[in-house]
Each structure stands twice: as C-alpha cells, then as structure tokens.
Amino acid sequence: MDLLFKDLIGSFKFLQDILLGIRKFLTPDRAYSWQTFIYLSIFSLVSSYLAVGFVKDIIAFFGWMFLIAGTAWYTTDDPLRVPGTFMPVGALITGFLISIFAFGHEESIITTKSIVLWPTLSAIITTIPEFFPGRNPQTKLQFPKLQVRQKLIILVAWCLLISCWLQFYFVVDKWLKEYPSLLADNFQKSAFVIRVEEKSKLPQNGSTILNKLQPLIEEQIVTKPWAEVEKWLLDANQHVGSLGNQVIEKNLAKFAERGLWRIEPRVTNVNSGYRLDILNIWTGPSESKVGFYLRKSCLIQPTSSNNQNNKAVVADIECDRLSKLVIGAPPPQQ
C-alpha cells in the first residue's frame, strides 16, 4: 500500500515536472520575448476570425507578422541545423511561414509558388543574421567575412537550384493537366521523370470526343434518303472534319491539348453498304514515333423507310459502342 502511494506521488511529481516545464516554456521571461509574439499572433488570428471586411484582413495580416516574428525569434536561438549545411532548421520553418503568408490565398493555403520559393526564402533568411554580427539587430550592418560570404553565396545558389527543380516538377505537372492524354502513354524511356501513378488505359479526352461526335453524325445520316447519304459520304472529309472541330472546341475548351486532336473519316465499301471509320488522331507527343489514334467504326446500310407515305430507301447507321485505341499511323486517305 505504501509502495503504491509512493508510486502515485512519484508519478504525480513527474506530471508536475512536465507541467512546470510546459509552463516555463509558455510563459515569457520578459514582456519583450518570442512567446509574446506568438500569443499576439494567436490573439490576432482569433479576433480576425470574428471581424469582417477589410478589418479582418488587416488583423490577419498582423497575426501573420507576429507569427513569423515569433517563430523567427524562437528558432534563431535554436542551434539545430539541416544536416550537411549550415542552414538552421529554424530558417526553413520561418521561410515556410513567410512563403505561405506571401503567396497563399483563401482557396488554397499552400500554392505552388509558396513551395517553389520556400528553399530560396529559407536561404535568404539564413544569410540575414550574418550581416548583423553579435546577433543583435542594433549593431551596425556590415558585410560578413570572405569565408562566410563564400559559404552564403554557395548556399543561396544551391537553394535557387532546388527551387528550379521544384518549379520544373510543377511545369511537368501542368503539362499533364493541360494535355491529359499524355497519361495514356508510357514514360518508361524518359530520362527526366519517373511515374508514380498507374497509366490510364485510354486517352479520356479522345474517347469523349468520339462519343460526343457519334450522335451528331448519326443525326446527319439516319432516315435521310440513300442517295443523299452517298453524296454526303463523298464529302465526308469536310463534313466529319468540321463536326469534329465543333465537338473538340466545345468539349475540350479547358484543355490546351485541344489543338492536338484531329478528326478524320475513312469510308470503305462493304458488300451491303459503307463502313465509316471515324478516326481521332493524336498529333501530340507520344512514345511511338508514328503516334496513335482512336477509331470508332460505323456501318451505314440502306433500308426501306417505315414511313407509310414515303417508300423511298433511307439510310441506317450502326456504330461501335466503344472506341478502339490503335498505335501506329492512320490508314491513308482515299
């Protein structure tokens, strides 16, 4: 019983120590200290939440300023450095906060810009204290020693390069967003990027175009007199091409890849009528030198119309449900 009591007291003491430590960490030694800044920032962020309009923005601005100043102050006392360099971890944290503050906005707190500029900002923050020897902002600004200057220049140069690499990642990512059909291809031969996501089976935009185009073409053919349809098929290149352009403009307006798809028809005679192959040709980047295209085949046949008072022969069209991906150059035009 005694022992248990002792244990209890012991653990209580332990808890008390932790609490005391936390209290010591949280309470500022002086009015002018980093904790004050953090509290001010919390206070401003809470009050900005309650405020409205431009007052809210102003208070939030000061909140960010206090937060950045507080972390910068706290982390400059911290000797921990990023392994291999003399950049303090604190500079990384402060740089991150500054870049979020400077480039983030309401919809997305972390933007590409803030990530790209993070290393550079951190490097610049690392250099600032070197201009104030004595770690006291009151001392006069002076240029650091030659050795230190060299170190700082190298650090900033490497961080700029890292920023460039990050930006390059975002450029490639932007390509994949603007030209999503690239994702249906293989990146295995690439010397520059590796893929972390599974490759998609079909270029989505390509099959969307064909699926949207199919009813428009059916409309042009179904229940039209057979002779008219044959005439239409003679001019298929022009008809299908312009319909295709309309569909592409309408459905791919968001994507830069809309200029890289081209619709072409191929008409062949089959014993009972015609076969119309609608080809959607990808003229953009692809792994195979000849590229690839999507194909949807339609069978056009004459039938007698159901209409009672008109016994003429009309056309009927029947298309494949799915488009087929063919790797290689499209067949020659007639």
Place this chain on the structure above:
Amino acid sequence: MPETLTIPRVLPIGTILFELLFLLVAIPIEAYIFHSSFKFDKKSSMFYAITINVLSSVAGWIIFFLLEPILPLPIKSEIINYVLFNTFKSSSIQSFVVLTGFIIFFATFLFKFSLLKGLLFILNDSVKKEEVTLSVSRRERWHINKKAELLNTNLATTTLIANSLSYTAITLILLIRSK
C-alpha cells in the same frame, strides 16, 4: 487551375540526378582549370566553380520557365516529347536542336564570364589594396591598367577553356548513355 496542388503523378527524379551528375563532372574540371591558370588556392577555385556552374544552371532554368509558356504548340510538343518519351517526334528538329546547343554554349560562356568578373569584384579583397596604391606615378598606373587588361583577356580565355572542357565531358557522358 495550375495553382491548385494535386497528388504527384510524375516525379522529376531523373532530371535532378542528371543535373547533379553534370555538376559533379563540370565543377571539378573547371575548378582545376581555375586553380592551374589563375593560381587561386584550391578552396577558392572550388568556390568559383561551384558558384558559376550552379548559378548558370539556375539562369538556364529561369530562361526555360520564362520561354515555356509562350512557345508555339509544335515546339512545346517536341519539348514534352523529349522530356517524357526521350525522343523527338519530327526529324526536322535535329538542326534546331544543334542550333539551340550552340546558343546555350555561348550563353553559358558569357554568363559564366560576367559572373566570374562580378564575383572577383565582390569577393576580392585586393580591390581595397589597389585603392591604397592610387598615389602611384602615371607610368606605374599604366602598368596596372595593362595588367588588368591582361587579366581580363586571361579570364575570358580561361572561362572559355573551362566551359568547353566541361561541356565536352558532359557530351561524352550523353554519348555513352545513348549507346
């Protein structure tokens, strides 16, 4: 739309490794050239080599990032083809690539040369020493000027040699890789 972040689909690991490899090849070569022709000590020639090579890569990247959005679609398409599939789509691009290579070589040379001059100006403490000896005779002044001129041409030649050697090494690596 490009502002929003999404889960990464491709990572430019190869780009980073290649650039590191090129820098690891170019920096020692250029540092050696600076060491042997300028009589810099090993540490500062290493510093100059690192700085001008890394900063000229950064300059190249920045030019790429500025040009990339305004390039016409066919050229952009070729660049995407090269980055993602490691080939060019049209064969007529060959001469264009060679021309770009030449431009890049001379642009890097000019950039490295002016950067080196700037760095020597910022970092060399001998600048201050020269100010002290301003009260020399006219004849000696002429000699100093002549010396500076000589140093300038020497700087240009040395940078050109260093740049050519490092580009040769990188080209050799590329040739071996493409085999």
